[in-house]
Amino acid sequence: MKTVKLTINGKEVEAKAGTSVFEAAAQAGVFIPHYCYHPDLSVAGVCRMCVVEIEKTPRPQISCNTPVVEGMVVRTNTDKVKDQVKSTLELHLINHPLDCPICDKAGECKLQDFYSDYGLYQSRMEFDEKVHKPKAQDIGTIMLDSERCILCTRCVRFTHEVTKTDELGIFNRGDRSELRTYDHGPLKNDYTGNLADICPVGALTAKDFRFQCRVWFLEKTESICGMCARGCNTTVSVNPQTQNLYRVEPRRNPDVNKSWICDTGRWDFHYVYAESRVKTPLKKVAGVWREFTWHQAFAELAEEFKQPENLLVALSTQLTNEEIADCVQTFGVERMKQFTWVVDEKVVENRTPVDGILKHADLTGNALGFQKVFKTFGISWMRQADAVKLLQAGKVTRLLLLGLEGMHLPGAELLIKAAGSNVRVTAHASNRAPCLEEAEVLLPNTTSFEKSGHMVNALDFVQRLNAAIPPCYTSRNAHAVVFGIERGEDREPVSPSRERELTQKLGWEGKSP
Ligand code: SF4
Ligand code: SF4
Ligand code: FES
Incomplete structure (x- = not known):
């Protein structure tokens, strides 16, 4: 060089x-x-x-x-x-509206910052009327305020170079120059939220965050997105007063996601607070969901584990390496070998982004981690197709699905369908996705915003997931579920060091193996 x-x-x-x-x-x-x-x-x-x-x-x-x-x-x-x-x-700033008090960018606006650092002059626009341009224009997921725009062209270059959709342009000349979409229509790409990040001022703001919270109230946690196999690096903002999630933004990693995330990874976090969230353990009695306790659930599952040959454990690839290791170590190595994963292998094997940018067909974050943990422990897992055959042949009486997250669960749906009415299904899930209505027991799972650990992305990077908020409702992560099943009762909480011990045991923290 x-x-x-x-x-x-x-x-x-x-x-x-x-x-x-x-x-x-x-x-x-x-x-x-x-x-x-x-x-x-x-x-x-x-x-x-x-x-x-x-x-x-x-x-x-x-x-x-x-x-x-x-x-x-x-x-x-x-x-x-x-x-x-x-x-x-x-x-x-000559024609800038200076509407900082009602601008969502205030607190992280580069016009404000540099005016404090270098400006500090008295405005000479005492008697002249400023040039006015359209404000609060709805362009889809984003609101455009042309008056605040400083014509830096970052957004124009983004839609030209990254998404290649070219929706934005600068029209007219001189102080009449104005940023807008070509047809005055909405943005048409799956990465629109990045425009609000890269706009150095408040000209492009995300509707989802508009007027929700002042940025100086937010605390940030560095984490990763678990909504597809890319594992984009993120910063999650939470208001510590309410412990509510407000924003997910990209964290620059030139090797994984550059400065971008897709709109799904950015805005789908609302499932954390959705009505569909499983809030307490539930058991179906005479076709109706009834509240159940963790203690009862653990006692029942511990009984089932006494006859492991009747049981199939299906692990979600949204579990962290440490959670998967905990399941394998506790259930697998000595007692049982009937593990499968809740994904379609064909989807996992396709490791290139489906849109040529970031998004993967595998909508779970840790399929590679699943395979590596099993290999580290030297045990094998059943392919999903074989698990389906086992269920259809009536060779097991109980299916335990661990670590399901969100509403989109095609792998779990396939296994539940194959299980039919002869297999009792227990699902540890964050939300009540339609396919889970066939289950007998639902156990509330934490989402990836409520737990910590490591995941391996499609590019083979071992990355750290950090909890931004505590577990919502009565949800528990897979460590707590495994711990409870092992004891058969809801006793002391899991020691926080359990996750750390497993990270050390796996021995590949933060490496790209
Ligand atoms: S990024 Fe913001 S300031 Fe720059 S041209 Fe686009 S709208 Fe204007
Ligand atoms: S591309 Fe995948 S990992 Fe990245 S933000 Fe979107 S869903 Fe999340
Ligand atoms: S001209 Fe160099 S940063 Fe704009």
Whole structure:
């Protein structure tokens, strides 16, 4: 790799040839204000905020579009640079509505931030009327406020380069320039939420989060999305006062999801609070669901486990590595071998994104982890097709489905159908998906926002899932269920160290094996 040496603010820096001054500065820990630059989009060089002084160059240059050169001497903090940034800001703000008090971007808006850092001038727009543009335009999942737009073109480049749907463009000229969709219609891609993230101001805001909570009240947890095998890295925002989830956003990982997530991963978290949530253990008595206790459920299941040959345990690939290891270790190694997984192997084997961007056909997050944990313990699992045959042949009397999450459960549906009326089904599930109406017992499961552990994504990265909220209602994760079944009663809670011990036992935390 060819590198060049340059100096930034008196510090010697080595950067890859072809890197921009902006990126070389960022690598050296020097922040340069910017609007249009984005690490996962092409360079536009339109906002003029990222100017720096370069020795032997007469005027300040934009750093995002200037490549590094051997011996270059760069200064980012001179009075000349600060003056120019201030003037550029004044231009960006000249027609800005300044409606921060009702803008959802307030608190994380780059106009606010840079005005505090570099602006702090008195507006000269005392007598002139500002140019007005359409506000609060509904473009699908996003609201567009053209008046707040600073024309950085990040959103235009996103729909051109990432989703390749080209819904957005900038129309007209000069101070009449306006961002809008080509046909005034809605956005037509599955990644629209990213537009609200990349818009540096409040021109594009997500309807789902609009007027819900001020951002400064939110606490953030770094986690991963478990809604498909890609395992996009996320930041989950929660209001600690109410312990309510408000927002799921992408966390940049150039190797997994860059700066993006799909709209499903972003907005489907509402199933956590849906009416369909299984809130307490339920048992069907004479065709009607009745509340049941965890204690009764554990006592019953412990009895079933005394005759493991009558039992088929189906594990969801939404369980973490540690939960799967707990099930295998407790039920499998000595007592029984009748394990299967609740997925269609054909879907798991197809490891490329279905849309060429991120989304996978496998809508569970840990199929690879399932296989690796079983291999680590040296035991095999039944393929789903063989499990279906076993159920149809009446060779088992009880089916235990562990770790189901959400409303879309095609694998579980297949097994429940195959089980028919002769097999009693117990499902540990977060929500009452239609196929679970055939079950006999429902046990409330935590969602992936309520538990911690590791998962292995389709690219073979072992990634950490972190609980953003405590378990909702009376839900319990698979560790607690296994622990309860092992004892046959609802006694002491599971020790938090159990998960850590299993992580160590698996021995591949945070590695890409
Ligand atoms: S809407 Fe936002 S991202 Fe798009 S051009 Fe305007 S300021 Fe930039
Ligand atoms: S692509 Fe998959 S992992 Fe990524 S956000 Fe969407 S559902 Fe989640
Ligand atoms: S960030 Fe360089 S011109 Fe906008």
